[in-house]
Amino acid sequence: MSENTLAKNFDPHTIEAYWVPEWERRGYSKATIDPTRENFNIQLPPPNVTGTLHMGHAFNQTIMDSLARYHRMKGDNTLWVPGTDHAGIATQIVVERQLNAQKVSRHDLGREKFIERVWKWKEQSGNTITNQVRRLGTSIDWSREYFTMDEKMSRVVRDVFVHLYQQGLIYRGKRLVNWEPSLLTAVSDLEVISEEEDGFLWHINYPLINKSGHVTVATTRPETILGDVALMIHPEDQRYRHLIGQHVKLPLCTREIPIIADNYVDQKFGTGVVKVTPAHDFNDYDVGQRHNLTPINILTLDARINENAPIKYRGLDRFEARRQILADLKEQGLLNAVKPHKLMVPRSDRTGSIIEPMLTNQWFVAMTRPAPDDSFFPGKSIAETALDVVRHGNIKFVPENWTTTYYQWLENIEDWCISRQLWWGHQIPAWYDDVGNVYVAKTEAEAIKKASAAGYNNALKRDEDVLDTWFSSALIPFSSLGWPEKTPELSHFLPSSVLVTGFDIIFFWVARMVMMTTHLTSQIPFKTVYVHGLVRDSEGQKMSKSKGNTLDPIDIIDGVSLETLLAKRTTGLMNPKQAENIEKKTKKEFPNGIAPFGTDALRFTFASMATLGRSINFDLARCEGYRNFCNKLWNATRFVLMNCEGKECGISTHIDDCAHNGSLDFSRPDCWIVSLLHRLTADVTKNFDNYRFDNIASAIYKFVWDEYCDWYVELSKWQIQNGTPAQQRATRYTLLHVLETVLRLAHPIIPFITEALWQKVAPLAGCYPVNEEPGQASLMIQPYPIADLKKINTDDEAWMSGLKAAVDACRNLRGEMVLSPAQRVPLLVSGDIVFLKAIAPYLQTLAKLSEVQVFADESMLDSQAHGAPLAIVGVNRFALKVDVDLVAERERLTREVKRIEGEMVKCYAKLNNQSFITRAPVSVVEVEKQRLVDFKAVLTKLQEQLFRLLA
Structure with missing residues (x-):
């Protein structure tokens, strides 16, 4: 073999730099639409255009690409649809922070100029993300790439909004929502992080109107006392039953409020008496609805006390008001006690601000209202339909236990708040006249026409709110395939085969895609939901900037110096002490930075960690082990090529049987490794179908390292040197046949090294189609191996087990006698x-x-x-x-x-x-x-x- 046949050392960077653009240039990832084939479609959960990909993206995309490559090699019509998400609130925050650094606000620019600025950022971030996705080896059809605010996607959003409004499933109303006071917008539950913090339980006396004494209330939020509309006790609480129906004077105010009874009260909490503030607590809001209590909002949108409170407190920040109110209660002798208390505090995951329940006018989707024109399950609400398609087995979760989480969300669902008080996003297609009448339409021209028909001919004002990002994301299963047009893609690839996602968005994205798709298309969005865990660090800690334990997947692929890694982890941290601690941690963990591992080693690591659990603890030591595996496979291939190139390998007369045949005489080791190969093929295929990527990685690793390299390659050396010509040909044939098959088996997981090696092995193994020349074919479109269970020979496997045991026994004896090699x-x-x-x-x-x-x-x-x-x-x-x-x-x-x-x-x-x-x-x-x-x-x-x- 010439030195140029295969480089001495495995260099992943060179291979990746060649094959990433080459696969794309050849168009292998473009879907076929052949009615005689099975269809496989997978949707890329669109990354947010907020910067760069993180480890969770890299893990998720490794799993999806492995599935896409597997099904493409099986001959299926395979479509993997890519896209990016505008991520309304997250992206707006990124750009606003960039402006703040220049001492400019979005209000200084105005809405139009600000939106232009965000589009520029989108181009920068989106290009960075798609380049990162390509670096991971993803076999995506980039010709179908979308952005959730492209005009085509935006048109679908407007059409759906208008359609649901006309059906009575979208409405505008004043309800309690999660409010982010620093961003001045409603936010979803997903954007609220509730963590236990140290606080206090204040005991406050409410004087009875009949002057017979007072009732003591325990509260964690004394500032909302100004919005109380009732006190509440449990109807069976013997301590207070006699007070039901009486009234108390609201401290610091002139109002009188009633004492009511409700089973919601926990008799063991605090004093057993709680205040009811429907405008500032979700549970209290429900109580207020049950008892017909009128909510009183005492906060402005930026969380200051408003005109509904006594003059003394108006204009105070909510926490300033808390301090003043407590001081006044103490002065009036109404502050009974203060006790330390652990409580769950809801904070914005974007800014850290404490979320405030706030009564505001918002747009909602009705979740439990019977849905008209729904043919999937006629007469049911969109939430009930989403429950039934899983209950009836139309959609399956892997692992199955996640169905419980799905059911819990939907069985307790509230109407979905879809409006956001932002500038970046899909602006709500609604216009108002001077008296507040609303005209919902796809275009302003249509809205004007509707207003004119109603007798209004003056200028209309468009609703300034935008839609929740999850609204447009919920439409992706069909909007990305050309709906509402009846495209070939829609007929072939809806429903998609599998959705690969994390458990944290089962409700926020998965359930909403099910609701929207079943209602609007009368089909399910996907057949299977494969739910994986979240990627954490090696100690099981969530990766975050504040912890300084984040890893960039591209840094693992290319390697990164300690200095660059430190800069990435400490830039933007406001706390100098925090930055100092992160620097110490990083220097201790990565004194020499991170060595380059290559994409295949990273992908193999992700596959090996894809267990059916809740979290994935990423450890670079595992990555190093799989880089060594790649080196092992590379060196084994060099051995095979050196011993087969230019030699008779029995390709023209080969048989895939372990028997004597004139020109080929297979030995017991030849038969054994072929038996294990078919056993491996069956095992890998089964685990692909069951989404057990950890088992796939383990099986391939053990076969290549333990059986093929450590045993068969060593045995083949004796056979090639000492066997008859027929035995030598059989051994060379087996070396090539097994290696070429393993490369096809492993390709979906580790595409780069397998492609590079296959290009060298395939010509010798006779694997090129007759109409293709070497260098023009690709492993990516070769048929995936099919196990022949008849080739599994337990006698040969038992024979080889005996040989292994004998060798091990002799090696142990040598070791005990301290004999040198x-x-x-x-x-x-x-x-x-x-x-x-x-x-x-x-x-x-x-x-x-x-x-x-x-x-x-x-x-x-x-x-x-x-x-x-x-x-x-x-x-x-x-x-x-x-x-x-x-x-x-x-x-x-x-x-x-x-x-x-x-x-x-x-x-x-x-x-x-x-x-x-x-x-x-x-x-x-x-x-x-x-x-x-x-x-x-x-x-x-x-x-x-x-x-x-x-x-």
């Missing part, structure tokens, strides 16, 4: 003569022996090997013929006798345990019985050997 000594063996003679040549090579002498009976071996170190494997005995330290050998045999006796004690314990005998499968009990028989036989031989040494 260069020191070759004779081996004396007795037992199964036919087997021992068959393995002798391999045993001599692998165990580094000078010769193997096979004796017909044990006495002949004993006479030649008196005192020599002895190993017993089944019926076979192995002795190295060397000068022996008898004392040391007796000690070794004594230790081995004790070990075997210990194993026998364990067997007896199980077999004498009636519970084990009764409950364990019969096959397991039989295995244990056989183990005991085998241990007895070995013990007898060891004791005989020890007796001879003691004689």
